[in-house]
Amino acid sequence: MLELRNVYKMWQARVLLGGVNLLLQPGEVVAILGPSGSGKSTLLKMVAGLESPDGGAVYWGGQDITAMAPERRGFALMFQDFALFAHLDVQDNVAFGLVEQGLRRPAARAQACDMLGRFGMAAFVHRRVAQLSGGEQQRVALARALITQPHVLLLDEPFSALDAQLRVQLRAEFVQRIAERNMATLLVTHDEGEARAMATRAYALRDGVLQVLW
């Protein structure tokens, strides 16, 4: 279970997050809605360990992980523009996390190919990421995030770079794949329709405080 206790963050002399409390169970998808600059991405980065809160704590399974390095948390973060590695091909992008877990490269690549096959991307394994369309890049990013079997999946505006039709199609695909793995998922978005289609619970982040939407 992921828990945020009174997480507090200042930014340029103003309160960005004013004591955020949140509980997230495995298999649950929770959405956080808010306009640009409201602090939702910062909140996500603090959960991932990429930023430190000025106050409060992040817990996983009852253990305080606030000071834990991001690579030791076992959480996967999907960025708005996917953050794929341009110097690697599709297969090595997906295998990246497995190699970091200590798996030998050939075995990691084999698993990556298998995963890409299940995502309908078998024909793209040796392509450079720059040669892929937006939707294809999105699938690679999800495959890369899921292959390490993270405890928590953190999604930062995952569909904002895609056109409307592809967004609807991939949303359904995401929900299905997340459900298969019974992961806790925290989705950050400014699109209420997206939140309603994916999340079981939703909050609005206003003036640094979470307010229950549904």
Add this chain to the structure above:
Amino acid sequence: MQKFARLLLPGLPVGFLLIVLVAPSLRLLAEGGPLQWWEPWTDPYLLRRLVWTFVQAGLTCGLALVLGLPLAWVLARWDFPGRLVLLRTLMLPFVVPTLVAAMGVLALWGPQGLVAGWGGPDLQGSPWLLLYGNLFFNLCLVVRAATDALQQVSAARVAAARTLGASPWRAFWRVEWPAIAPWLMSALCLVFLYCFSGFGLALVLGGQDYATVEVEIYTLVAHELQLAQASVLALWMLLLTGLVALLYAVLERRLATPLRADRMPRRRPRGIGQWMALVLVLAVWMLVCVAPLAAIAWRALMAGSAAWSVLLNASTWQALWNTARFTLLAVACSAVLGLTHAMAARRSLPMRALVFLPFVVSPVTVAFGLLLLYPQWTASMGLLVAAYTLLAYPFVAKSVASGLDAVPPHVLQAARTLGATPWRVFVRVTLPMLRPALRRGLAFAAATAVGEFAVTLFLSRPEWATVTTLIYEHLGRPGAAHRDAAMVLACLLMALALLIFVLIEWSAAPASATGGDGGVRNNGVVVEQVHA
């Protein structure tokens, strides 16, 4: 471990700069003494040197602007066969060693030059020889900067001016010119810096009458042993080049704007008039930038087998070996220092500014300062390689810093969330993404080291002669045989420079593909080559 890395990253380059640059410069300050401080401005002989140094730098700026702007406009606005090749060859002068350029100018316009051989004028003993040499290097610098600037001009604004009744000529002066002027000013600052503190060209092409202050410093130290007078001159040079470099830094900061989306489209020249104009500007480029190199090749080919036998001499092989090992050592040290400096500069503005410091101090000043501060190591390999590294590593640091700017931070964050430690992120993500920038920086560093002349002249032992000092040695001896041998050696050095040029151009494509090299940065990287 992280604390150690945090200390090491800035500590290594800062320590190096303190030992090899700052301390020698302060030693120069102590040598001068307060009484001689104003001497260069009161002594008529030294004043004449100072004035000529200013005048030749200013004249080169003017000529480079007048000749370079039309060529840049043609490259930015017109599409014609060979345009891309021409754009790429504009990099060529930046890897040509100073001494080779000087030899090229002599081979073309000197007393036994091609032009004199065809009944044309012999420019030896005139100021034009040095100005021509200056233009060889700097025309391309201005053209590159102006081409980049013209490509940033908003097509919509020019179109608006045209619909408001401006002719193409008026639209250029009222819309395009104000937009490109800061870029041109920045490039001209660098041209001025280069010409003002240049040594090799002035030494070979200036002669006694048109020697610059840097040559005077060398003469005072190496031939007249007037160290106090030389140090006062060196300090004035440091101050003046520092002021111009500061102006450049201010201008460059103002230029850091994102690339425009609404660029002006290029079109083919129309009508005989425009094609003639194209031929004219290309002829100017050929005359200034290509002809000197072609003249060296021609003179070397015509030199005969006796001159070519210089390539079989033991001294030539020794010089080649020395050039190769000094270059390799300097490039290896530059890779380490450049990478650490760039990584440190990522988080610190002062560290970023420090990258420019070695460009502000001329090689002659550096060598002279080192000579004064560490007399016991004067002929030590360590000091020589350190001086080479000082001149070469900023290219790596600048190029890698630009490359690092182009790496999106969230890509590195993504690697962390996928389980990579900071060190693993560096090895698996940062370093592979920096490879094109690193290769480009190392190629420029290698070009600097291969063509290094001033520092070698001051600090090396006779048995450490490099190809550049060997050429200079042949030039200093009387007789046509030595002159021809120098031409052949210059040809050899030019071939090395061409090899490096190919390496740089080969790495250019991937670099631009990752967005690591915008117009301003192109200008920056090129520009720092001025002290090579």
